[in-house]
Amino acid sequence: MDTPLAKVLAWLPMTQKELGARCKLLQPTVSRLVTGSLPMSRNMAARIIKALDPDRRVISEVHLLYPEQFEGWRPGPNASIGERRGTVRQREAPTA
Numbered sequence: 189m190d191t192p193l194a195k196v197l198a199w200l201p202m203t204q205k206e207l208g209a210r211c212k213l214l215q216p217t218v219s220r221l222v223t224g225s226l227p228m229s230r231n232m233a234a235r236i237i238k239a240l241d242p243d244r245r246v247i248s249e250v251h252l253l254y255p256e257q258f259e260g261w262r263p264g265p266n267a268s269i270g271e272r273r274g275t276v277r278q279r280e281a282p283t284a
Contacts, residue, residue, distance in 0.1 A: 192251035192258050194222045196240060199263045210239035221252075228252050 197207065204218040211218070212235075220226035221236070233252040241247050246263050 191222060191224045191255040192247055192261055193236065193255070195261070196247050196263055197222065200240075202240075207236070207239065211235045224255055228255075 196202075197204065204222060205215045207213075208215045208218040213221075213232075217226065221228060221232065230249070230253065233249040236252060237244065237247065237249050251258050251261065
């Protein structure tokens with residue numbers, strides 16, 4: 189099962205090492221969180237969301253704490269997370 193965290197990292201694209209650096213976690217720990225083999229704590233989920241999407245427009249703590257509830261979930265096509273600022277901006281719809 190691809191977890192919502194794995195899907196967001198692929199969508200950004202961001203490596204596990206980069207996420208670990210932002211959250212002050214070791215890459216092997218991030219890997220276990222991404223695959224779902226390590227249970228996610230509330231504190232860990234909050235740290236990851238703060239680093240990825242502080243506005244919670246693309247992903248929230250609930251996605252990380254209960255990944256089995258979001259098996260078919262994908263990041264929205266109109267949302268984008270600003271890499272440098274950590275903010276989410278809406279993409280403009282293409283004009284014909």
